[in-house]
Amino acid sequence: MQTKFNYVKPSECNIDYHNLINYAKRLENQDIPMHSLIIMRGNNICMESYYKPYDNNSLHRMFSMTKSLVSLGIGCLYGEHKLSLDDHIVDYFKDKLPQNGAYDYMKMLTIRDMLTMRTCHDSTTYKTAGITDWVGSFFTVKPVHAPGTQFSYDTSSTHVLGALIERLSGMRLIDYLKEKFLNELGFSEDTFILPDPCGIPMGGSGICARPVDMLKIIYLISKDGVYNDKQLIPADYIKAARMKQSDPYGKSGTLEEMQGYGYQIWITRNGGYALYGMAGQLALYVPDKDIYMVTTADTLGRQGGVQCIYDAFWEEIYNKIDDETSVNNETDAQLAEYNTFINSRELFCLKDSTASSYENLINNVTYVCDENVCKMTAVKVTIHNADNACTDTNNTTRKWGTITYTNETGTHSIDFGFGYNIVSEFPIYNFRCAASAVWKCDNNLLIKIQIIDSAIGNLYISLSYKDNYASVFLKKYEETFFNEFNGVFGAISSLQQTD
Numbered sequence: 001m002q003t004k005f006n007y008v009k010p011s012e013c014n015i016d017y018h019n020l021i022n023y024a025k026r027l028e029n030q031d032i033p034m035h036s037l038i039i040m041r042g043n044n045i046c047m048e049s050y051y052k053p054y055d056n057n058s059l060h061r062m063f064s065m066t067k068s069l070v071s072l073g074i075g076c077l078y079g080e081h082k083l084s085l086d087d088h089i090v091d092y093f094k095d096k097l098p099q100n101g102a103y104d105y106m107k108m109l110t111i112r113d114m115l116t117m118r119t120c121h122d123s124t125t126y127k128t129a130g131i132t133d134w135v136g137s138f139f140t141v142k143p144v145h146a147p148g149t150q151f152s153y154d155t156s157s158t159h160v161l162g163a164l165i166e167r168l169s170g171m172r173l174i175d176y177l178k179e180k181f182l183n184e185l186g187f188s189e190d191t192f193i194l195p196d197p198c199g200i201p202m203g204g205s206g207i208c209a210r211p212v213d214m215l216k217i218i219y220l221i222s223k224d225g226v227y228n229d230k231q232l233i234p235a236d237y238i239k240a241a242r243m244k245q246s247d248p249y250g251k252s253g254t255l256e257e258m259q260g261y262g263y264q265i266w267i268t269r270n271g272g273y274a275l276y277g278m279a280g281q282l283a284l285y286v287p288d289k290d291i292y293m294v295t296t297a298d299t300l301g302r303q304g305g306v307q308c309i310y311d312a313f314w315e316e317i318y319n320k321i322d323d324e325t326s327v328n329n330e331t332d333a334q335l336a337e338y339n340t341f342i343n344s345r346e347l348f349c350l351k352d353s354t355a356s357s358y359e360n361l362i363n364n365v366t367y368v369c370d371e372n373v374c375k376m377t378a379v380k381v382t383i384h385n386a387d388n389a390c391t392d393t394n395n396t397t398r399k400w401g402t403i404t405y406t407n408e409t410g411t412h413s414i415d416f417g418f419g420y421n422i423v424s425e426f427p428i429y430n431f432r433c434a435a436s437a438v439w440k441c442d443n444n445l446l447i448k449i450q451i452i453d454s455a456i457g458n459l460y461i462s463l464s465y466k467d468n469y470a471s472v473f474l475k476k477y478e479e480t481f482f483n484e485f486n487g488v489f490g491a492i493s494s495l496q497q498t499d
Contacts, residue, residue, distance in 0.1 A: 162203020
């Protein structure tokens with residue numbers, strides 16, 4: 001029998017649809033910027049919701065969920081007897097070792113140590129300034145302790161494992177994964193893995209895929225590597241991968257991350273295990289209730305945001321499932337209410353703006369910036385009148401604005417909605433973004449720009465006005481880019497300068 005996911009009413013999963021709505025509302029009320037939500041029991045999907053402009057065809061950056069895919073690739077090589085988990089990694093990368101030979105701790109390091117995040121490094125090696133050879137840095141940066149001793153989250157380790165898959169298979173990482181199990185799962189054909197500066201696929205964080213793709217991965221893991229009646233990955237490897245192999249308790253900052261770590265898979269409360277990518281990319285399975293949760297989100301800059309997602313799931317869905325009592329079937333009206341809700345979600349935006357007496361005073365006025373680390377020389381906000389109004393995704397005319405700034409790369413503009421998002425392309429970087437704004441108080445305009453592309457993150461631009469002066473606060477929450485958007489500086493109205 002072939003594996004097939006069915007779309008069913010919540011009651012067919014013995015879940016009250018109100019609990020699913022409350023789960024989503026709880027996250028939204030906590031200002032967690034969700035991008036998608038999927039809930040499945042058995043093979044039955046009872047909730048699949050996307051936050052516009054995301055939809056079910058949107059590829060999403062999954063960050064460290066990539067690590068779990070690399071682990072499955074190592075499992076395939078293990079099943080082909082092309083490696084042993086107790087092999088020493090230096091034996092496969094002699095061309096990357098220092099001229100004087102490998103460090104003693106590095107000589108001890110095994111593939112198993114790397115899978116369990118117990119390497120000889122205490123942090124990711126390639127994040128040191130100036131490093132372009134990410135694989136090489138793993139071997140040339142001096143280790144700090146014996147491997148196999150303590151948990152230290154080291155993305156460079158998984159990056160090297162991805163490079164190892166390419167060396168042993170003779171294939172690009174994504175092609176090998178597709179051949180071994182992704183194609184069998186019906187994984188999206190256009191999925192891709194971003195490259196490092198040397199063109200090596202980012203095995204630690206680079207995959208862009210669809211949320212339902214990650215549902216298939218956690219499903220495969222929950223079924224001991226079997227899909228469509230085929231053993232795609234050795235069962236003994238899968239069982240070990242989802243068991244606690246190392247203890248991150250003293251190294252992790254949230255309750256969920258303290259529970260344990262397998263082979264690039266996190267252990268959770270309630271006997272579950274999860275694939276976890278930065279900023280709220282999650283694929284969770286809890287065996288005792290045979291339930292799956294997949295989310296995509298952007299919790300960067302939102303302290304404890306990922307834990308909020310877990311807590312909402314545990315408290316609004318998991319804890320309320322009682323299979324000794326059947327949930328009543330939904331009426332037609334209730335089902336319509338539920339479907340309207342899950343199909344109407346929109347990306348988080350800034351709302352509840354106060355009125356501002358400054359709006360007319362600063363409109364279309366250029367402010368000349370003091371010397372600053374952001375290299376920004378001028379900034380201007382234009383608030384558009386009704387004759388030049390913007391139409392939002394619901395075809396409603398609403399007030400909007402444009403921020404124009406000048407820095408080392410030239411003069412650029414980004415449109416934003418007041419209390420809603422305007423989707424456009426971020427200047428220079430060419431990433432798709434969504435921008436909204438509010439007057440947080442009479443003299444403070446806050447603009448939030450969300451990056452919704454192969455990069456995920458958000459930027460805040462806060463403009464505070466007093467007489468002819470302004471202060472500019474720029475803050476970016478994104479892993480790699482937008483470094484010029486971090487700083488605080490003053491500015492003065494060009495009209496005042498003319499006077």
